[in-house]
Amino acid sequence: MNRRTFLRLLPAASLSPTQSQSQLKDLETQIPALLRSTNVPGLSLAVFKNSRIIWLQGFGVTDRASGTPVDSNTLFEAASMSKPVFAYLVLKLCEQGMLSLDTPLTTYTNRRLLEDDPRINRITARHILSHSSGLVPDWRSSDDPLRIASDPGERWSYSGEGYYYLQSVVNDLIGHTDPKQCGQFEAGVKVCATDFGESMQSRVITPLGMTSSGYVLNPDFAKRRARPHDANGNPLPYGTSRAIDLARYGAAGGLLTTPADYAKFLMQIIDPRPQDDHHLKTTQASS
Structure with missing residues (x-):
């Protein structure tokens, strides 16, 4: 089952509270079977409505080797869902006049x-955030070197390298x-190494009240995080949160979080609090 099919199982916003609870109850009975059929060891899920979490459940185990059950406090690697959180910081820097969405990053x-390639001088933050920079591949390799495959803004092409580039520019502006x-x-x-994790913590994570999220692995997070597994459900080594690794992958995929905590971020996007030093305006300027 792919993500879109799974999302169709979730209650629609238009359902009444009674209908929503009934659908969630059905989902609760379906998830264990879905985990078995897809060989996924564990899952945690938060559903929110009207800026309030209405359902929060953990299923399966954090680690097939230990059998520790997933609960609402289990942290997961957010992978590419880290990108919107970094984008929030970028937009705030634009709002503060430190960066412009449409000024070349060079x-x-x-x-x-x-x-x-002189086209590097045309790539902007907007191109990176919208995956239209032209940078390919997603991550470079010896067999597939980094290059610009199309003019910036011409077409969509997913790029972790783009986020690494924008992260490095942001670090030049506000980091060490x-x-x-x-x-x-x-x-x-x-x-x-940079202080990317600390910058994200002070500028986004803490102000948004995400108390179970972060980039730097502390002892509490180490106890609560779920272990990665391969497609066959076999345990893999834990990812690292060394400052060097975060300097390379932090913006693109370095966030550790829980579904309830990530919901706080999403609720801020959907129903934002009043603007202040850390919260965005409800409308974003073009540059």
Whole structure:
């Protein structure tokens, strides 16, 4: 079952409270069978309506090796759902005048993501956030090097590399880099540690009240996180949250969170609180 099919099982916003509870009860009985049929060890799910969580359940186990049950406090790797949270920070920086959605990113940094394609000078934050920068592949490799495959703004092409680039520009504006703590990643790209996790915590996570979310692994998070598993349901090594890794992958996929906590972020988008130093305006300027 793919995600869209699963989402159709959730109650529609137009249903009455009684109808919603009935549909959720049906879903509660279906999920264990769905987990077995898809070989997924565990799942946690939050449903909210009118800025209030109306259903929160955990199913299965966090780790097939230990058998620890999933509950509402289990943290999961948000993977690419980390991108909207980073985008929130980018929009706030635009609102504060530190960045513009439509100014080329090379205006803000001396670093050159690519040296041999002048189109790099046309890529903007808007292109990155909308996956229309032209940067391919999603992540570079020795066999598939980073390049610009189409003019910025011309077409959609999913790009983790784009988010890495925008993250590095944001770090140049508001963060710090440790040149003594560096490593090599795909195709030999050199990345040095930054304070990305701390910046996201202070500027987005804490202000939005996401008390069970973060990028830096602390002892409490280590106890509560679910373990990754492969497509056959076999346990995999835990991901890391070293500062070097976060400098490379943090914006694209470094968030640890719970469904209830991520719901707080979504509720802020749907029904925003009044604007302040951390919360966005209800309307966003074009640049």
